[in-house]
Amino acid sequence: MGEVIRFVKLNINNSGLIHKFNRVLEDFKEFMVIDTDDPRRPDLLVLDIDQNPDTVLDQIETTIKTEKAGEVFVLSNYTEPQILMRAMRIGIKEFIPLPFDDNEIKDALKRFMERNQVKVVAEFKKQGKIISVMGSKGGVGTTTIAVNLAIALSDLNKDQTIALIDLNFAFGEIPLFLDISTKFHWGEITNNINRLDNTFLLSVFFDYQNNLKILPSPAYLNGHRSATPEVMARMLRQMTSMFDYVVIDGGQSQDESILKAIQMSESVLMVSILSLPCLNNTHKIITSLTDMGYAAKKHIKLVVNRYTRKSEIPLIDAEKGVGQEIYWKIPNDYKTSMAAINQGKPLKIIAPGSDIAKNFNKFAEKLIQEDQEAPKVGKKSWFLGRFMR
Numbered sequence: 001m002g003e004v005i006r007f008v009k010l011n012i013n014n015s016g017l018i019h020k021f022n023r024v025l026e027d028f029k030e031f032m033v034i035d036t037d038d039p040r041r042p043d044l045l046v047l048d049i050d051q052n053p054d055t056v057l058d059q060i061e062t063t064i065k066t067e068k069a070g071e072v073f074v075l076s077n078y079t080e081p082q083i084l085m086r087a088m089r090i091g092i093k094e095f096i097p098l099p100f101d102d103n104e105i106k107d108a109l110k111r112f113m114e115r116n117q118v119k120v121v122a123e124f125k126k127q128g129k130i131i132s133v134m135g136s137k138g139g140v141g142t143t144t145i146a147v148n149l150a151i152a153l154s155d156l157n158k159d160q161t162i163a164l165i166d167l168n169f170a171f172g173e174i175p176l177f178l179d180i181s182t183k184f185h186w187g188e189i190t191n192n193i194n195r196l197d198n199t200f201l202l203s204v205f206f207d208y209q210n211n212l213k214i215l216p217s218p219a220y221l222n223g224h225r226s227a228t229p230e231v232m233a234r235m236l237r238q239m240t241s242m243f244d245y246v247v248i249d250g251g252q253s254q255d256e257s258i259l260k261a262i263q264m265s266e267s268v269l270m271v272s273i274l275s276l277p278c279l280n281n282t283h284k285i286i287t288s289l290t291d292m293g294y295a296a297k298k299h300i301k302l303v304v305n306r307y308t309r310k311s312e313i314p315l316i317d318a319e320k321g322v323g324q325e326i327y328w329k330i331p332n333d334y335k336t337s338m339a340a341i342n343q344g345k346p347l348k349i350i351a352p353g354s355d356i357a358k359n360f361n362k363f364a365e366k367l368i369q370e371d372q373e374a375p376k377v378g379k380k381s382w383f384l385g386r387f388m389r
Contacts, residue, residue: 006043006116008033009069013050017075017098021046024105029197030113032188040183044112045069048098049076053083061090071112075100126161128240129371132248132265134258136272136282141305143168144337145271145330146249147177148357151346152364153245154212160244162212163205167227167258168251172217179344180214182206187218189235190227196234198242213243229260236264254285259294267367268300269327274311274318283322301327308332328363331355 008031012018025031034040045063049056053076063069073094074087087095093115094108133149135142143166150164165186166172175182184204189196205213227235239246248265250258262268268289272282282302289295302322304315307329319325333356340350347357 008044009042012048043070046073064091128243130265131267133269135252148360150247152360163243163246166217185218227257232257232260274313306332
């Protein structure tokens with residue numbers, strides 16, 4: 001599937017040079033600029049020598065010897081022969097005199113790619129479906145449902161590819177629920193939206209299992225461009241060209257970017273529990289989404305979590321109160337669910353024979369069956385025609 005994106009650090013003191021170099025990089029989808037204080041090892045380190053060239057070259061030599069960077073490019077006003085010779089001896093790949101023009105940098109980057117055999121991923125031609133999991137209020141189990149549903153979808157058909165995206169901005173917990181440590185998050189995309197393509201996306205996803213990839217949210221928002229509706233639309237369009245299903249953990253947020261995701265979703269799973277405050281919230285949210293044109297009512301699927309037959313509120317009363325039929329019920333199994341969360345494992349691992357684990361398989365089966373039975377022109381064209389002009 002090709003090689004990953006190459007990380008670039010610009011350790012340049014001149015802001016004008018940084019802007020100019022970034023402008024050139026926009027033509028190369030294979031590169032992603034990371035901050036100078038980012039702990040990740042850059043494949044390409046670009047420095048400028050504006051003073052004390054011997055001292056800077058000493059530092060560069062140490063960097064190369066300790067393999068703290070893949071390759072090093074140097075921008076410099078100093079072009080004396082002794083400096084050029086030393087640069088070559090210590091292993092600097094490109095020594096670019098200042099001021100440079102764009103073509104010089106482009107040629108140097110092309111040589112870098114040839115040396116490192118950077119490949120481009122072939123374009124995907126899928127027409128994936130987006131499933132947004134939304135909570136009517138906090139604590140209703142949105143992440144549990146998103147995680148276990150995505151895993152069930154990936155298990156049912158190994159030929160299909162699934163993406164699980166955490167849009168709980170700065171508070172996402174998917175890595176905790178699966179006990180994984182991810183290097184990247186959607187903040188990488190918002191900071192590099194002009195380079196968004198299949199190669200870039202594949203480089204930031206975490207491979208959980210063969211056909212399931214995960215993209216968490218940032219642990220904090222500092223330094224990351226917000227996911228605007230335009231960024232969200234572009235990101236999701238790219239993902240649906242790569243994956244059969246894109247499962248979104250949308251939490252309880254209802255900002256503009258989440259609303260854009262809802263607009264683009266074939267299914268909006270509205271999660272509630274059988275309590276009066278939660279059902280009241282559910283009714284308000286569904287009414288708002290439909291009245292404002294963010295979703296057709298038939299695309300909103302009411303999911304009752306932690307269902308028990310002993311509930312004080314009968315299902316028929318819940319449906320009347322919300323004004324929506326219940327699409328799916330997930331049984332209450334607090335012990336198993338909490339064991340799964342605390343151990344960072346999906347329900348199928350913790351208790352594969354439990355009713356709740358089997359329930360998620362049946363849930364996924366129903367969604368897949370409906371997609372297979374749906375007419376080719378229908379849900380998606382309605383949304384695209386109305387909202388994505």
